[in-house]
Amino acid sequence: MKKILITGGAGFIGSHVVRRFVTNYPNYSIYNLDALTYAGNLENLKDLENSSNYTFVKGDITDETFINALFSKEQFDGVIHLAAESHVDRSIMDPLAFVRTNVMGTAVLLNAARQSWKANWEGKRFYHVSTDEVYGSLGETGLFTEDTPYDPHSPYSASKAASDHFVRAYHDTYGMPVVLSNCSNNYGPNHFPEKLIPLAIFNMRNNKPVPVYGTGENVRDWLFVEDHARAIDTIFHNGRVGQTYNIGGFNEWKNIDLIHLLCSIMDRKLNRTEGETSKLITFVKDRAGHDLRYAIDANKLKNELGWEPSLQFEEGLERTVDWYLTNEEWLNRVTSGAYQNYYESQYVAR
Numbered sequence: 001m002k003k004i005l006i007t008g009g010a011g012f013i014g015s016h017v018v019r020r021f022v023t024n025y026p027n028y029s030i031y032n033l034d035a036l037t038y039a040g041n042l043e044n045l046k047d048l049e050n051s052s053n054y055t056f057v058k059g060d061i062t063d064e065t066f067i068n069a070l071f072s073k074e075q076f077d078g079v080i081h082l083a084a085e086s087h088v089d090r091s092i093m094d095p096l097a098f099v100r101t102n103v104m105g106t107a108v109l110l111n112a113a114r115q116s117w118k119a120n121w122e123g124k125r126f127y128h129v130s131t132d133e134v135y136g137s138l139g140e141t142g143l144f145t146e147d148t149p150y151d152p153h154s155p156y157s158a159s160k161a162a163s164d165h166f167v168r169a170y171h172d173t174y175g176m177p178v179v180l181s182n183c184s185n186n187y188g189p190n191h192f193p194e195k196l197i198p199l200a201i202f203n204m205r206n207n208k209p210v211p212v213y214g215t216g217e218n219v220r221d222w223l224f225v226e227d228h229a230r231a232i233d234t235i236f237h238n239g240r241v242g243q244t245y246n247i248g249g250f251n252e253w254k255n256i257d258l259i260h261l262l263c264s265i266m267d268r269k270l271n272r273t274e275g276e277t278s279k280l281i282t283f284v285k286d287r288a289g290h291d292l293r294y295a296i297d298a299n300k301l302k303n304e305l306g307w308e309p310s311l312q313f314e315e316g317l318e319r320t321v322d323w324y325l326t327n328e329e330w331l332n333r334v335t336s337g338a339y340q341n342y343y344e345s346q347y348v349a350r
């Protein structure tokens with residue numbers, strides 16, 4: 001029986017990771033620790049509430065006393081750390097929130113794990129989930145490898161870079177068995193509608209302007225969120241201690257091309273005439289420090305651990321649009337803020 005702490009499990013990627021682990025590993029006891037910030041939505045995990053190997057803990061990773069007590073009480077065997085402030089635009093408005101959660105929160109977790117495991121590392125593992133944005137921005141060509149020097153430009157990517165350094169420092173200094181991954185942009189169900197794809201779907205659905213930053217020439221590599229969760233599963237179980245694995249979709253898109261593809265899918269799904277949805281595209285002021293291009297070389301993960309993305313982008317995007325159109329209630333509750341009352345009604349009032 002393994003006891004595993006997953007942080008940030010009420011968020012977008014975390015909820016898919018929690019579901020995968022709770023479902024595929026009935027002999028593991030999965031603890032989901034989440035502060036339920038604006039990005040945390042327990043309605044993402046409604047289907048797991050009665051699973052006997054699943055426990056939700058509301059708490060903040062920056063609260064050192066609380067985190068130390070939790071580790072000492074529960075004696076976790078492993079940690080999969082996803083909790084973070086994750087949106088670049090918010091990091092430009094409130095950088096210190098990113099330093100607190102992403103840097104301080106990660107250090108608090110590492111330290112609690114160190115104290116709890118007391119250098120008896122047998123069977124223990126601390127897995128840190130990070131982003132390709134730590135590598136900075138590429139020009140027209142080239143790919144990020146695990147050896148690409150760090151060159152973050154936004155407060156978000158700088159805070160994730162700092163947290164990655166702390167994780168490696170705990171490995172090098174104390175011998176903690178850590179593993180890290182740096183992934184490209186995810187998309188799929190349960191994505192908070194402040195990020196490009198869910199925001200665009202929501203606005204297209206509601207005939208609102210679809211904001212494209214600058215000229216839309218920026219390039220991102222997109223990966224379906226369930227493929228990321230599967231990569232995390234693979235790396236958690238089989239990744240070599242102290243190693244970093246890049247995860248990517250081998251799937252680069254200019255923002256403007258992606259938005260046009262989405263418009264044509266929406267025209268079809270909503271029975272609109274061809275070209276109708278694209279009239280909503282609105283070019284707006286560019287993001288400050290906007291990285292031009294991210295692209296990942298995920299061959300280490302492919303060659304060493306046999307992981308590959310399973311979905312073509314067009315298919316993944318169709319599935320994503322279908323999910324948002326059939327789960328309008330989810331989207332309405334997120335955009336209205338109603339989802340924030342769910343914890344109170346389900347966990348506190350009972």
Ligand code: NAD
Nearest residue numbers: 008010011012013035036037039040060061083084086186
């Ligand atoms: P998200 O914003 O959807 O979810 C973050 C979760 O962390 C939320 O449930 C939130 O409540 C929780 N959280 C925030 N601050 C907390 C705190 N102080 N204590 C406890 N919980 C807290 O993020 P996401 O998109 O699911 O990203 C998850 C992780 O994956 C992050 O570490 C992010 O850097 C990384 N990542 C994301 C992407 C992407 O495309 N979204 C790509 C690569 C890596």
Ligand code: TYD
Nearest residue numbers: 088185194195196197211212213218220255
């Ligand atoms: P985003 O989803 O915020 O992810 P990240 O900044 O972490 O890559 O943005 C993806 C790309 O889309 C990025 O180049 C910024 C751009 N973008 C827009 O053009 N319009 C928008 O409304 C948003 C949110 C993003």
